[in-house]
Amino acid sequence: MVGDAVVLVGLAAAAGGTVTGFAAGATGSLDLLRHAQRFARTYAVAMIAACLVMVYALAVHDFSVKYVSKVGSLSTPLHITIVSLWSSLEGSILLWGAVLGAYIAAFVSWSRDRDVEETPWALGTMCLVGGFFAYLIAHPANPFTPAPVPVPGDGPGPNPLLQNHLLMIVHPPSLYLGYVGMVVPFGMAVGSLVSGKLGPAWTRALRTALMWPWLFLTAGIVLGGWWAYEVLGWGGYWAWDPVENASLLPWLTATAALHAAMLPSRRGSLKGWTVTLVLVTFLLTLLGTFMTRSGVFNSVHSFTQSAIGPIFLGFLGVALVACVILLAARIDLLSTEGDPPALVSRETGFLVNNVLFVALTFTVLLGTTFPLVMEAVKGVKLSVGEPYFNQVAIPAGIAILFLMGVGPALPWGEPSPGSAWRELRWPLALAAVAGAGSIAGGVDRALSWTTLCVVVAMFAMAVTAREATRPVRVRMRENGEALGTAAWRAFSRGNRRLGGYVVHAGIVVIVVAVAVSHAFRVEREITLSTGQSVAFEEYTLTLVGRDHVEEPHRTRELARVAVAGPGGDFELAPSLNRYGGGMNPIGTPDVHSTASHDLYLSLLSIGTDGNTAGIHVYRNPGILWLWVGWAIVSLGALVALLPSRAGKAAARPAEQAAK
């Protein structure tokens, strides 16, 4: 088959790229590096081609391919059919390989003008990881295996839960883009460790290489929560499920690494620490893949038990040992250079940030893997409850939020305590006022975690806003520039800094939304007969009736509920959907979103006579702001990723012309 052949080409190219890359690193030969780059590009083309072959097979319903016969169905709409590529294990790994190929090709193009000693080692490492995935696709998780004869005429279609919402089209790919993208900084970190070099230019490049996957990983996590909220019908977006944690863990360490990477370019310290965090991030993405794809945890995400688990665990083990050996061999790089920072300084802020993020990673990892360890060691079946994660994450999250306010306000170097206080007093005063206001205003009467969180958030937001606009104000005051000019020049010279603060602002919005939605949710289960009304908070819900809708790939039972509320009347229709041959219904909630809260209806059951409906009603405050906060975070990350040199170069002639 074409698919098999293309994957084998990819495997061979990855092997070639690894060998020539490492050889180029050892000999310093530029020729060998050019070969490695050619191999890497071939790998990328092959993996993307393999993916397209499968998309084609899915689109034309070629049921002679086993994977198509497993997830395809003639009655499934075309867009869902294409999305079926990642609805099961083999297809996911295929997409994984294609994304990895694209990343490696991007690294090749991007690193061309950086022919430093680290590059060939980095490229070789990426090809090695690429080879591993090509091997998985070629052998244990081969999606191109022919279906057993006789070839079936139709298939069951993808997992119903994955067909139920359009967000499923974007959530997995963005998560993959995040996960797989961590291979690039990992390769770069290995490159710097092997070559023993870690120049400032390489560190800057490393930060950019981290930022892109971080952006996608953030999107993947948020979209996953959004999907759970819109589809699963339990009224929430995050449940500390092992697979959710699997995506959060590398996000935490990558965030820590992004912060740590800001120090080296300024002070030349913490290099080794940054590299360690990057290695750990990659290992955590492997662990996450193992946890979600091997079936050791049961969830929506673990498709089938498969042979891939042990292989992945083996690869994870080898990677872990390799990382430890590399770090031990380069222990000299790990030690910090120069004097330790002053106790009250921005440097210390970064350090404490990293300690908190790593501690949070550790506790989430402990809670996530504890059941696995207990089952392996003692044979006891258990899980770690949500309260554990909340007990740890809420204080740690608030501490990080507080630091988000303190850190940027503190000057670099050795500020005097007095100057630190001058920087902090106004934001602190504002936060105190906000806290008093929210208690007096009856938002939450006691000094609860929620109040504390809101107060700290106000403080962090105040500092963020001030620091983000500081360059503009300085320009206006000292150069006498007009607001527009000052803003544009500050932006074009300091887009990375500004982007960082925009990300901070978005995170503050998200944290407040999480805290408020967690604390002030109201929910009730109600049973309604047709025509019957019930009051729920500021709304009156009336069951209008029942609808039965036949679609090619599913049948839907909808409960039509008329809602009268202060903002006008509308109708919500939560449904139970049955897919394909399966007779068991999947619920789809219906949500009415406003700026302050969501009204969320989840259909539990329809009575046998068709005249009653059991409905779970939620009033979830602040949910919309989760998605708004995420949009702000993404915008900030993109601003930070804008090529700042080009911006500077563009600004320079204009500046000279002005003079």
Added chain:
Amino acid sequence: MKNKLAAGLVILAIVGVLGYLAFGSVSQNLVYYWTPTELVAAGSKASEATVRLGGMVEAGSVVAEGGGTTFAVTDGTERVRVRTEQIPPQMFREGIGVVVEGTMAQDGVFQSKRLMVKHDENYRAPAEGEKPGTSTMVESP
């Protein structure tokens, strides 16, 4: 050098305290997966812990009473009566596989806070040592 040592000790202390808190907290928030046989064997221990009880809804045991539902969960050997205030999901019926999360009440009836129905056409009793998974479970929200 002294400063570095001090900084290292401070970090070690923070990590140590957090680690201690985390471990202590983990052991207080464990949810055990038990079969009715294991639950009965655990005796009074069951009323202190949060338990996920997996098994089949016994035929003829479902009774709707005063805003709640009671039924019996069985694994073929032992049976445990369960009470829930929730509206059971559409698929809930006699003979279907369920996982209920909650605690054993004083009166010997298991008080369910969460009711999940096994989302599978052909229910089979869990094999020896098999964890009642949530992969095929649909939660009553």
